[in-house]
Amino acid sequence: MAAATLEETSTRRPATVRSLLEHGVAVLGRSGITDPQVDAELLVGFVLGASRGQVQAMSITEAATSVDDAVAITEAIERRAAREPLQHITGVAWFRTIELEVGPGVFVPRPETEFVAGLAIDSLRSIVLDPRREEGPIAVDLGTGSGAIALSLAVEVRHAQVVAVENSSAAFVWTKQNFRRIAPDNTRLVFTDLADALPELDGLVSVVVSNPPYIPSAAIPRDPEVRLFDPEHALYGGVDGLDVIREVSKTGLRLLHTGGVLVIEHGELQGSEIRALLSDDGWHAPSTHRDLTGRDRATTALHFSE
Incomplete structure (x- = not known):
């Protein structure tokens, strides 16, 4: 039977x-x-x-x-x-100290990005006062997606002002919901392309952080949760995976004041290419950092005006 x-x-x-x-x-x-x-x-x-x-x-x-x-x-x-992501089923994703609403159309934040956010938070915490402003330092999250990094910066570094930029209408639905629900008073959310973002802040920003799409267009993500459910616009960065990172580099140079810090998440095999790219663009001291699993996960660099 x-x-x-x-x-x-x-x-x-x-x-x-x-x-x-x-x-x-x-x-x-x-x-x-x-x-x-x-x-x-x-x-x-x-x-x-x-x-x-x-x-x-x-x-x-x-x-x-x-x-x-x-x-x-x-x-x-x-x-x-x-293999539907757990976060799509429950509707929430925990990220550092905050709970985010997520679903189809927005990239589900991963634990490794918490490490990247931590690098940006540590840099922001070290700045008590922006050298050109009487207010606290400014941080910008380029391609914020669910708002994970930007909201973490705003919640954990209360003396800073945080601006989040997103250009996907599908993702922006979730971003707005998370900003409304978590509602820190030191944040601002902007819908625009990162290449043209925030000209009013040129030369005034202390930290620029981004988790951009960085998978090469011909690559196939290993995890079905990523391959089948994450939006393509949040995954693929052109033939070599670095197209959006090139834009982040240019925008970062425009936004940061001298001594400002850039933090970029990337794939574990891309560190050397990104350091070379940033050096060619005029960044100082590019350095790649390993996450808690020992994988190269983020590269930082400093901006000094000529």
Whole structure:
């Protein structure tokens, strides 16, 4: 006799959090999810409105769930098994100290970008007063996407003014929502191309940061979550992957005052090319930094006026 499905079983007796978790871990493991236990706990918690710790406790105590919750958890597990990003299913992405709303049309911020944001935050914190202004320093996030980097800078460096730039209408829907919800009073959001952005701030900015599209156009991202669900405009940077980074370099030179800092995220094999590009453009002391996994993840440089 064929084994009953989880949904069929749930019509005869209440499903438990433990059985749902075990089912989820098995399904996600077969689909190639890196840490199926974590994802299963997060999805069960999302449906039940519980933290991971609470889910674990409910699993130990064999807590029962309603039929509706069991079906919703099973559907969420199936979506994740199809490699839909966890953040699209739950609608949120945690980034440093903030919770962002994300979904189709906007790039889902990754943990490695938290390291990049940290470099920009450290640079911004070191500036108490902009040398040309009586106000706090200004930071600009070029290609802000969900607003992850810009909002982190604004929340963690309250004496700074942060301006975020985005040119994708699909992403901007999410950006506006995150800015409205998190609502720091030291931010401004602008819809424009980064090449033409913010001429009124030329020579006044202390930190320019960007996580631009940097995948070469012929490359295929390894992760299905990226390949199938992230918007192409946030991924691909031309034949060598550096087209947008070239624009970031030019805009950064225009915006930064002397001594200002540029921070760019990039792929782990692009550091040497980007250092050369920045040196050719006139930047000083380009340096590539490794993230917590030991991969080259960001390059910084200083701007000094001639």
